[in-house]
Amino acid sequence: MNSIATYLTVLFTRYKILTLVLAIALIWILFGYLTGGEFLSPRNFSNLLRQMAITGMLASGMVFIIIAGEIDLSVGSLLGLIGGVVAILDAHYHLPVVLTIGLAIGMGGLIGLASGYWVAYLRVPSFIVSLAGMMAYRGVLLGITGGSTIAPVSDNVVLVGQGYLPFVVGDLLGAVLFVVLAVVSLRSRARHRELELPVAPMWQDVAKLAVTALVIIGFVTVLDAYRGVPIPVLVLLVVMGLFTVMANRTVFGRRIYAVGGNLEATRLSGVNVQRVKMLVFGLLGIMCAFAGITTTARLAAGSPSAGTSGELDAIASCFLGGTSMRGGSGTVFGALIGALIMASLDNGMSMLDVDNFWQMIVKGAILLLAVWLDIATGSKR
Amino acid sequence: MAEYLLEMRGIVKEFSGVKAVDGIDLKVRAGEVVALCGENGAGKSTLVKVLSAVHPYGTWSGTILWQGEELKASSIRETERAGIVIIHQELMLVPQLSVAENIFLGHEPTLGAGLIDFETMYARAAQLMAEVGLPEINVALPVSYFGGGQQQLIEIAKALNKNAKLLILDEPSSSLTKTEIDGLLRLIDGLRAKGTACVYISHKLDEVAAIADTVTVIRDGTFVGTAPMAELSVDAIIRMMVGREIKNLYPREAHPVGEVIFEARHVTCYDIDNPARKRVDDVSFTLRHGEILGIAGLIGAGRTELVSTLFGAYPGRSECELFLDGKPIRIESPLRAVANGISMVPEDRKQHGIIPIMAVGHNITLSTLSRFAPRVLIDDDAELQAIHGEINRLSIKTSSPALPMTSLSGGNQQKAVIAKMLLPHPRVLILDEPTRGVDIGAKYEIYKMMFELARNGMSIIMVSSELPEILGISDRVLVIGEGQLRGDFLNDSLTQEQIMAAAITKTPLAA
Numbered sequence: 001m002n003s004i005a006t007y008l009t010v011l012f013t014r015y016k017i018l019t020l021v022l023a024i025a026l027i028w029i030l031f032g033y034l035t036g037g038e039f040l041s042p043r044n045f046s047n048l049l050r051q052m053a054i055t056g057m058l059a060s061g062m063v064f065i066i067i068a069g070e071i072d073l074s075v076g077s078l079l080g081l082i083g084g085v086v087a088i089l090d091a092h093y094h095l096p097v098v099l100t101i102g103l104a105i106g107m108g109g110l111i112g113l114a115s116g117y118w119v120a121y122l123r124v125p126s127f128i129v130s131l132a133g134m135m136a137y138r139g140v141l142l143g144i145t146g147g148s149t150i151a152p153v154s155d156n157v158v159l160v161g162q163g164y165l166p167f168v169v170g171d172l173l174g175a176v177l178f179v180v181l182a183v184v185s186l187r188s189r190a191r192h193r194e195l196e197l198p199v200a201p202m203w204q205d206v207a208k209l210a211v212t213a214l215v216i217i218g219f220v221t222v223l224d225a226y227r228g229v230p231i232p233v234l235v236l237l238v239v240m241g242l243f244t245v246m247a248n249r250t251v252f253g254r255r256i257y258a259v260g261g262n263l264e265a266t267r268l269s270g271v272n273v274q275r276v277k278m279l280v281f282g283l284l285g286i287m288c289a290f291a292g293i294t295t296t297a298r299l300a301a302g303s304p305s306a307g308t309s310g311e312l313d314a315i316a317s318c319f320l321g322g323t324s325m326r327g328g329s330g331t332v333f334g335a336l337i338g339a340l341i342m343a344s345l346d347n348g349m350s351m352l353d354v355d356n357f358w359q360m361i362v363k364g365a366i367l368l369l370a371v372w373l374d375i376a377t378g379s380k381r
Numbered sequence: 382m383a384e385y386l387l388e389m390r391g392i393v394k395e396f397s398g399v400k401a402v403d404g405i406d407l408k409v410r411a412g413e414v415v416a417l418c419g420e421n422g423a424g425k426s427t428l429v430k431v432l433s434a435v436h437p438y439g440t441w442s443g444t445i446l447w448q449g450e451e452l453k454a455s456s457i458r459e460t461e462r463a464g465i466v467i468i469h470q471e472l473m474l475v476p477q478l479s480v481a482e483n484i485f486l487g488h489e490p491t492l493g494a495g496l497i498d499f500e501t502m503y504a505r506a507a508q509l510m511a512e513v514g515l516p517e518i519n520v521a522l523p524v525s526y527f528g529g530g531q532q533q534l535i536e537i538a539k540a541l542n543k544n545a546k547l548l549i550l551d552e553p554s555s556s557l558t559k560t561e562i563d564g565l566l567r568l569i570d571g572l573r574a575k576g577t578a579c580v581y582i583s584h585k586l587d588e589v590a591a592i593a594d595t596v597t598v599i600r601d602g603t604f605v606g607t608a609p610m611a612e613l614s615v616d617a618i619i620r621m622m623v624g625r626e627i628k629n630l631y632p633r634e635a636h637p638v639g640e641v642i643f644e645a646r647h648v649t650c651y652d653i654d655n656p657a658r659k660r661v662d663d664v665s666f667t668l669r670h671g672e673i674l675g676i677a678g679l680i681g682a683g684r685t686e687l688v689s690t691l692f693g694a695y696p697g698r699s700e701c702e703l704f705l706d707g708k709p710i711r712i713e714s715p716l717r718a719v720a721n722g723i724s725m726v727p728e729d730r731k732q733h734g735i736i737p738i739m740a741v742g743h744n745i746t747l748s749t750l751s752r753f754a755p756r757v758l759i760d761d762d763a764e765l766q767a768i769h770g771e772i773n774r775l776s777i778k779t780s781s782p783a784l785p786m787t788s789l790s791g792g793n794q795q796k797a798v799i800a801k802m803l804l805p806h807p808r809v810l811i812l813d814e815p816t817r818g819v820d821i822g823a824k825y826e827i828y829k830m831m832f833e834l835a836r837n838g839m840s841i842i843m844v845s846s847e848l849p850e851i852l853g854i855s856d857r858v859l860v861i862g863e864g865q866l867r868g869d870f871l872n873d874s875l876t877q878e879q880i881m882a883a884a885i886t887k888t889p890l891a892a
Contacts, residue, residue, distance in 0.1 A: 188762070192762060195765075197765060197766065249758045249759050250757060251750045251759060255750070257736075257739060257743075258736050258739060258743075258747055261736035261738050262732075262733075262737065265732070265733050265734055265735060265736050266736065267694070269801060270715045271716065271748070272714075324738075328736070328738050328739065
C-alpha cells in the first residue's frame with residue numbers, strides 16, 4: 001500500500017501534467033453528472049474546444065513569455081486590434097482572404113517584435129511595455145473602427161472561425177499523425193542502438209503508441225459524431241504540436257527556458273539573450289494575430305471590444321497549467337489544459353444557468369487554489 | 382550545569398529515503414570553538430538546519446540536549462530565543478536598510494504604537510559594532526555601503542543582539558580578505574573569552590587550525606570523529622575528511638609553454654555607479670600557448686572586472702585592445718568571446734554559472750547547443766552522447782543528467798559549469814575563483830583537469846584569492862592592486878610574501 005502511494009507520488013511529481021488531466025476528468029464528470037450527460041455530448045465537446053481555441057492560442061504564446069521570465073498584458077488589446085484590421089481589410093477593401101490573413105500575421109509578428117525590442121534592448125520592464133500596449137492598441141482600434149462594429153465580413157473569413165474539416169480529411173490527418181509518431185519512435189530506437197545509448201523496452205514504446213492511437217481515434221470519433229474537427233481547433237492543435245517540438249527540440253526553445261532560469265548565466269554562456277527575448281514577443285504577436293482572425297471570423301464582424309480581458313484568461317491558463325511564475329519552467333500542453341479547464345468551467349456553469357458573476361468568482365477561486373496547491377506540494381523538497 | 386552547552390546525539394535526517402545525515406554526534410562546551418569539517422555534501426548544512434530547527438523537531442531522529450535539557454524546537458524563532466544563532470554563508474542582510482535597522486530587524490525597540498525608538502536603536506547598534514571591532518562605523522548608513530568583511534561583522538553584531546550563547550558560522554570567510562579573516566578570528570577569540578561558544582564551519586583548514594579548540598569531522602553524512610585541535614594537524618583533518626590521503630593537493634605537472642597567443646593591452650574599466658573611478662587602470666599582459674596564468678590580488682582589487690572585460694561581460698564602461706595570434710579582435714559580448722575561442726567560468730556560480738532548475742545535461746550544452754542542431758531540430762541523442770562524455774571526463778557525480786542542477790553538490794555544479802565552457806573548445810579559458818566553495822576532492826580533480834588542458838595546449842587564466850592555489854598551479858603570476866598591474870612574476874621560488882608585498886605596494890615591482 002505504502003509503496004503504491006510512493007510510486008504515485010513520484011509519478012505525479014514527475015508528470016505534473018497528470019494532475020491536470022485528472023483535474024479535467026473530475027470537472028467533466030462533475031458537470032456531466034449535473035447536466036444529466038448533456039455536458040459530455042459530442043456537440044458540447046465540440047463547442048468546448050471551439051470556445052477554448054482563442055484563449056488557447058493566446059496562452060500557447062503567453063506561456064513562453066512567462067517561461068522567459070516576462071509578462072504581456074497587451075494580448076487582449078492586440079487581438080482586438082488585429083481582429084478589427086482583418087474586418088476592415090475584408091469588409092471595406094475586399095482583399096483576398098489569404099492576403100488578409102498574411103497581413104494580419106505579419107502585423108502581429110511585427111508589433112510583437114517591437115514590444116520585445118522595448119523590453120530586451122531598451123530595458124523597459126515588460127509589465128510596463130505591455131500595459132502601455134494594452135491601452136494604446138485598444139485606442140487605435142477604437143480610432144480605426146470609429147467605435148462601431150465592422151460588418152459583414154466575407155464567408156471565406158467566417159469559415160476560418162466557424163468551419164469544420166470534412167470527415168475524411170479529419171480522419172486522414174489523425175492517421176497521418178499516428179504514422180509520423182510511430183516512425184519517430186522507431187527511428188529513435190534505432191538511433192539509440194547505433195549510439196549505444198540505453199533503449200527502453202519494446203513493450204513500453206508499443207504501449208505508448210497504443211495509448212496515442214486510442215486518444216487520436218477517440219478524439220476524431222467524438223468530433224465526427226457532431227460535425228467534424230473545427231478549423232480553429234485544428235489550428236490550435238497544429239500550434240500545440242509545433243510549439244511543443246520547438247520547446248523541446250530546438251535551440252531557440254531551449255534558450256527560452258535558459259533565459260527564464262537564469263538570465264545572467266545564459267548570457268555568460270555566450271547566448272544572445274536579448275534576441276531570444278525579442279523573438280519570444282514576436283511569437284506571441286503572431287499568436288495574437290491567429291486569435292484576432294479567429295475572433296473576427298467567429299463573430300462574423302470586427303468588434304471594438306473584442307478580446308477585452310483576453311490577456312487575463314491567457315495568463316490564468318498558463319498558471320493553471322503549472323507554468324512557474326518565476327520563469328524557467330512550463331509547457332504549452334499545460335497552458336492548453338489550463339485553457340481547457342477555464343473553458344470547461346465557463347461552459348459547464350453556463351449550461352447549469354449559473355449567474356455570470358458566480359462564474360467569475362468560481363474561476364478566480366479555482367485559479368488561486370490551483371496555484372496554491374502547486375506551491376504547497378512543490379515546496380516539499 | 383551540564384557538561385556540554387549543546388549535545389547532539391545520533392542525529393539522522395532522511396530526504397525521501399536518502400539519509401543526508403546518519404547518526405552524527407556534535408558536542409559543544411560553553412566558551413568553546415568547535416570546527417565542523419567535511420567535504421561539500423558531507424551533511425554539514427543539514428546538521429546545522431536540524432540544530433536551528435529549519436528542519437523542525439520530529440522531522441529527524443536523535444536527541445539534542447541544550448544546556449542539559451532536551452530541545453524540541455519547531456522554528457528558528459525558538460532556537461534563536463534559546464540562544465542558538467546561525468550566520469549563513471550567504472549573508473542575510475537587507476542591503477537597503479541601515480546597519481542599525483538590520484541589527485534590529487524583527488526585534489525593533491519601540492516607543493509603543495509601533496513607532497521605532499531610533500535613539501535606542503542607534504545607541505545600542507553603535508555599542509554592538511564596537512563590540513565586534515568596528516567602533517568607527519556610522520550605523521545609520523545602509524548596509525550596501527560596506528564591504529563583505531564589514532557585513533560579516535554586522536551579521537555577528539546582529540547575532541550578539543539576540544544574546545547568542547552559541548554562534549554557528551557557516552563558511553564565514555569565503556568572501557573575505559586575509560585581513561578581514563584575521564579580524565574575524567580575533568573577534569571569535571574574544572567572544573570565546575566571554576563564554577560564547579561557536580561552531581565554525583570552513584573548508585579553510587588553516588583557519589580551523591588557528592581558531593578551533595575541538596574538531597568534529599563528518600563524511601558522507603556519517604560521523605568520523607572528534608578530537609582536540611591540539612592533537613591534530615591539517616593533514617590529519619584532510620585525511621579524516623576525504624577518507625584517503627591526498628599527498629599533494631596541487632598535482633603540478635611539467636607542461637611545455639609556447640609562444641604568446643593572446644595579448645591584452647590597456648585594459649581599463651570604469652565603476653558602474655561612479656564613472657570617474659577606474660576599477661581597472663591600464664593593465665596590459667600576454668598569455669602563452671599552454672600557459673597557466675594566475676591572477677592574484679586582494680578582493681576588490683579589480684581582478685574579476687579585468688577578466689570579465691576580456692570576456693565581454695563587464696557591465697560598465699570599459700576599454701581594451703585585445704589580440705589573438707597577433708591579430709586584433711573585438712569582444713563586446715560573451716557571445717563574441719566564445720566565438721573567438723575565449724571561455725570564462727564566472728566567480729559567482731549561483732548567480733552567473735548555473736541555471737538551477739534546468740537539467741544538468743542541458744546546462745552543460747547551453748553554450749554549444751547549435752552544434753547539435755544541424756538543421757532545425759536538436760539531435761537529442763548526439764547531445765546526450767556529448768553530455769555523457771563530459772560527465773565522464775570531468776567525473777561529475779550525478780545519477781542522471783536529466784536531474785536539475787540543484788541536485789548536485791557545489792563541487793559537481795562547478796565541474797558542470799566548467800564542462801559547459803569547455804565544450805566550445807576554447808583556446809583561452811578564464812577561471813574566476815574556480816575552487817570557491819568546492820570540497821577538497823573536487824578541488825583536486827579541477828586542478829588535475831587544468832593541467833591536462835594546459836598540456837593539450839589550452840591557455841588558462843586563473844583568478845584566485847587563495848595564494849597556495851596561485852603558487853601551486855600557475856606558471857606565471859600577475860598581481861593586481863587597486864586596479865593596477867603591480868607585478869608579473871614567473872612562478873619559480875615565488876613566495877606568498879612576495880605576492881602580498883606586490884599587492885599592497887604602490888610602486889610596481891620589476892619582474
